Amino acid sequence: MTHMRSFSKLEERNIAYLVNHNISFTLVQVTGTGLKKSILDATAPMRSYFFEQGIHNYSEQLQGPNHKQILPTRIFDERNEYQTKTSLYRPITKKGDPRLWIYQLGEHTHADDIHAICAYKMEFRVINITRVNIEKSYTASEPSPLKEFIAELYHTSSTTSEELLAFFKCHKGEWFEAEITADTGIGRTIETMLGIAQNSNKTPDYKGIELKSYREKRSSTKNVLFTQTPDWSLSTLKSGREIVAKYGYLDKVKGKKTYQNTVQCNLPNSQGLGLTLDQVKELLELQHFGTPIEDVAVWTLRKLHQRLSEKHRETFWIAVDNKYQDGKEYFRYRSIEHTRNPILPQFDLLLEAAIITVDLLLCRPSGHGDTYSFKIKKNGMPLLFPESLTYDLLS
Known part of the structure; x- marks a missing residue:
């Protein structure tokens, strides 16, 4: 089993920024082999995250291309978003180890880059935390799709805690x-x-x-x-x-x-x-x-x-x-x-x-x-x- 490499300073800051804004996510490292073959392993934490978010259950998925699930996906950089899709599947070969691939990911990544995948409204939002400065994008004066996405999720989270606190205060x-x-x-x-x-x-x-x-x-x-x-x-x-x-x-x-x-x-x-x-x-x-x-x-x-x-x-x-x-x-x-x-x-x-x-x-x-x-x-x-x-x- 391969383990994710140590985080860089920017990656640590990006992870902390997402966490502090109460945004749930899972992480994936794009290896050179995975990038070349267009294959990413769906690790145990990733599978758990997809299941908890109600977006996909690999344990119930059958093997083979006929049982592949395709989900709309948006890839963010600091200024733009790129609409694509992600396939989640289990190949017929071997034990059918869970896999996924984000289409056109190669245009937005390098080997060994780490990406945050956020499940949202039965879609994926993908951020290259190795290259993108999330805080810079969020605090910039001009709007951006990434800024709007974080603001929307942070507002939703804050609204829920405020709603719950209001219940107890009542x-x-x-x-x-x-x-x-x-x-x-x-x-x-x-x-x-x-x-x-x-x-x-x-x-x-x-x-x-x-x-x-x-x-x-x-x-x-x-x-x-x-x-x-x-x-x-x-x-x-x-x-x-x-x-x-x-x-x-x-x-x-x-x-x-x-x-x-x-x-x-x-x-x-x-x-x-x-x-x-x-x-x-x-x-x-x-x-x-x-x-x-x-x-x-x-x-x-x-x-x-x-x-x-x-x-x-x-x-x-x-x-x-x-x-x-x-x-x-x-x-x-x-x-x-x-x-x-x-x-x-x-x-x-x-x-x-x-x-x-x-x-x-x-x-x-x-x-x-x-x-x-x-x-x-x-x-x-x-x-x-x-x-x-x-x-x-x-x-």
């Missing part, structure tokens, strides 16, 4: 009855009030904005970032039940083995389990620190970065006051922390510093499914989410 100080008396009761009630259907989708909740609610009184010192099962195909043990069988302990009430504990880097827990970050292999490893050290399970850093990026591109962290009356729970909104654009390299550093930890909740007596919950200490939030605003909903 209900400032009001008490609401939770749908159910359970840990998830308040979150479920907020989703119902916003018209969000109950489902197990791992994507953000409200028009691309993730909602995370927590009770201020009983709030722990950590926030849940996301849940993610290990990659069992790369792991020594192949399931949560195998972890429990080898390292679990007896639940005295149920008389069955369970495992509910936190694991972190640098310090094994009471059962001897801990985490190791292997940057060379790009893995987060769950290990038993005995003699010898035993490998247990792994997560790929690429998958964890993908989950963080998908889940928390924009998030409302909602703190609530709660009370109980006649066996029912009631709550009101206290404050909202509004975060955007986590810094992915910081995720690894915070893991190593044990500011991000993982709760293993396996074979629980309650009957809930196995959960691998990645949490961050609240004092680490500004390190992962540098762009945040806090809104007081009680004053």
Whole structure:
């Protein structure tokens, strides 16, 4: 598998500019071979992005030219746009590895240039971030198609967050009855009030904005970032039940083995389990620190970065006051922390510093499914989410 080369200073500035304007995108490097053969590999992050945007699902696409999908495409430079199209396909040869090609791309690129591909209204917008200075185009006095595109998407994003904040401000100080008396009761009630259907989708909740609610009184010192099962195909043990069988302990009430504990880097827990970050292999490893050290399970850093990026591109962290009356729970909104654009390299550093930890909740007596919950200490939030605003909903 080929990896994308290191970014230049201009590419870094372009990526930061898109991120700070809340524009979602995927990246592709045009290799010399790809340019010559008019073939680009659809990488795993790219395929995930297309799927999440509802634009294409390679896993359901059949092989061969008869099943090729063609999408309208616009290529931007700093002053102009060029209308073309992109084909997404799986060839008959080999395993039908996912491919794409942007027609006429050769007129706007050189070998090893990196391009941002933005999915928008069932079309693609393509920007050569190696050659185009996006900030220069956007701040220029004269209009340009690229400037108009960024302005439109940025306005749409800002409108959504303003709309959501207006909803919470409209209900400032009001008490609401939770749908159910359970840990998830308040979150479920907020989703119902916003018209969000109950489902197990791992994507953000409200028009691309993730909602995370927590009770201020009983709030722990950590926030849940996301849940993610290990990659069992790369792991020594192949399931949560195998972890429990080898390292679990007896639940005295149920008389069955369970495992509910936190694991972190640098310090094994009471059962001897801990985490190791292997940057060379790009893995987060769950290990038993005995003699010898035993490998247990792994997560790929690429998958964890993908989950963080998908889940928390924009998030409302909602703190609530709660009370109980006649066996029912009631709550009101206290404050909202509004975060955007986590810094992915910081995720690894915070893991190593044990500011991000993982709760293993396996074979629980309650009957809930196995959960691998990645949490961050609240004092680490500004390190992962540098762009945040806090809104007081009680004053």
